[in-house]
Amino acid sequence: MADSAQAQKLVYLVTGGCGFLGEHVVRMLLQREPRLGELRVFDRHLGPWLEELKTGPVRVTAIQGDVTEAHEVAAAVAGAHVVIHTAGLVDVFGRASPETIHEVNVQGTRNVIQACVQTGTRFLVYTSSMEVVGPNTKGHPFYRGNEDTLYEAVHRHPYPCSKALAERLVLEANGREVHGGLPLVTCALRPTGIYGEGHQIMRDFYRQGLRLGGWLFRAIPASVEHGRVYVGNVAWMHVLAARELERRAALMGGQVYFCYDGSPYKSYEDFNMEFLGPCGLQLVGARPLLPYWLLVFLAALNALLQWLLRPLVLYAPLLNPYTLAVANTTFTVSTDKAQRHFGYEPLFSWEDSRTRTILWVQAAGSSAQ
Numbered sequence: 001m002a003d004s005a006q007a008q009k010l011v012y013l014v015t016g017g018c019g020f021l022g023e024h025v026v027r028m029l030l031q032r033e034p035r036l037g038e039l040r041v042f043d044r045h046l047g048p049w050l051e052e053l054k055t056g057p058v059r060v061t062a063i064q065g066d067v068t069e070a071h072e073v074a075a076a077v078a079g080a081h082v083v084i085h086t087a088g089l090v091d092v093f094g095r096a097s098p099e100t101i102h103e104v105n106v107q108g109t110r111n112v113i114q115a116c117v118q119t120g121t122r123f124l125v126y127t128s129s130m131e132v133v134g135p136n137t138k139g140h141p142f143y144r145g146n147e148d149t150l151y152e153a154v155h156r157h158p159y160p161c162s163k164a165l166a167e168r169l170v171l172e173a174n175g176r177e178v179h180g181g182l183p184l185v186t187c188a189l190r191p192t193g194i195y196g197e198g199h200q201i202m203r204d205f206y207r208q209g210l211r212l213g214g215w216l217f218r219a220i221p222a223s224v225e226h227g228r229v230y231v232g233n234v235a236w237m238h239v240l241a242a243r244e245l246e247r248r249a250a251l252m253g254g255q256v257y258f259c260y261d262g263s264p265y266k267s268y269e270d271f272n273m274e275f276l277g278p279c280g281l282q283l284v285g286a287r288p289l290l291p292y293w294l295l296v297f298l299a300a301l302n303a304l305l306q307w308l309l310r311p312l313v314l315y316a317p318l319l320n321p322y323t324l325a326v327a328n329t330t331f332t333v334s335t336d337k338a339q340r341h342f343g344y345e346p347l348f349s350w351e352d353s354r355t356r357t358i359l360w361v362q363a364a365g366s367s368a369q
């Protein structure tokens with residue numbers, strides 16, 4: 001990637017490349033990375049849509065593999081210039097065991113770092129999460145915070161615990177000597193709640209609203225604000241960060257960046273209504289219809305039922321003590337660090353992001369009929 005070799009074609013590896021975010025990163029690389037020579041897409045479950053990408057000018061290699069298997073990761077990483085590590089187990093509903101979440105998110109990340117060191121890959125971008133910071137278990141608001149904002153990060157849930165540990169591994173690996181003697185350069189991107197085409201929870205809310213005759217019921221006060229970011233902009237930020245890591249290694253190496261764009265600050269439910277409203281749903285209630293203590297009770301009941309039923313059946317509703325705490329705590333970011341460090345500007349305006357998401361919800365909803 002030296003200046004004299006500007007025309008050199010690069011090999012990129014995207015782990016988790018068939019997930020919600022991963023697919024957007026893959027497509028963004030193909031559209032916007034002129035130096036891309038080969039794109040390796042590594043995932044436990046490969047999507048059929050990959051086939052259509054194989055007919056383009058860039059060589060696309062689909063690799064079915066598991067990040068918890070060190071030898072599979074090493075084989076995929078060997079010869080890659082850049083790794084974008086988005087693979088992860090996103091589970092805040094108790095579907096997977098804490099051990100599995102740790103294994104995929106922490107050991108999987110350790111394997112990716114180890115593979116870079118062993119094979120001489122120098123550039124690693126890690127998809128972290130706002131959850132590494134908070135909301136914390138005390139429900140403290142994080143209001144328009146940035147990467148330097150002091151906040152008491154206290155984690156108990158397996159998902160944020162695993163993301164925090166994995167992020168630390170990635171940042172500590174910055175500067176480690178890789179095969180060939182050069183230093184590894186790493187950075188971590190922390191999206192807030194991602195939305196856009198492919199967002200399963202949004203689709204689930206839509207289907208639930210349809211089942212309820214077009215109504216959704218407000219559960220959380222409108223004053224609780226959530227940071228949200230469009231998936232296309234998160235993907236673009238990954239592509240830019242990966243591109244600039246070599247040239248700006250001294251500045252970017254070992255750094256964290258929140259992912260942000262022009263999406264408005266709103267409560268989780270009001271934000272979702274930006275898309276679900278134009279699809280025909282209505283949010284009932286200017287205030288929550290149920291008192292908060294009742295939601296706390298229902299969330300605890302769900303947790304108890306999950307535990308009791310576990311030997312028989314997986315019961316994993318959206319509402320549990322953790323999701324209620326996250327939904328009920330303000331967490332918004334306001335930062336320009338990515339702009340200052342590597343020239344990031346959102347590629348999609350709020351209007352574009354909104355329109356694209358509405359079109360996807362409409363299509364996803366009608367295909368469910």
Ligand SMILES: NC(=O)C1=CN([C@@H]2O[C@H](COP(=O)(O)OP(=O)(O)OC[C@H]3O[C@@H](n4cnc5c(N)ncnc54)[C@H](O)[C@@H]3O)[C@@H](O)[C@H]2O)C=CC1
Pocket residue numbers: 015016017018019020021022042043044045065066067068085086087088089090104108127128129130163190191192193194195
């Ligand atoms: N969805 C969100 O709002 C946010 C997500 N993130 C992070 O972004 C990343 C991507 O998340 P999403 O796209 O939402 O999730 P997703 O579940 O849609 O995608 C994750 C992908 O990783 C793959 N994967 C899981 N375990 C694997 C394993 N053992 N080996 C190989 N591949 C494996 C899955 O098959 C899937 O394709 C994750 O690291 C997540 O922690 C961060 C902030 C917010």
Ligand SMILES: CC(C)CCC[C@@H](C)[C@H]1CC[C@H]2[C@@H]3[C@H](O)CC4=CC(=O)CC[C@]4(C)[C@H]3CC[C@]12C
Pocket residue numbers: 090092129130131192193194201219220268318319322323324326327
């Ligand atoms: C019925 C309840 C009162 C409302 C439930 C909403 C919740 C399911 C979601 C509210 C906030 C979401 C989380 C937030 O966007 C931050 C996240 C970051 C990640 O890295 C992974 C996903 C998530 C934890 C996201 C999950 C769903 C919510 C808890």
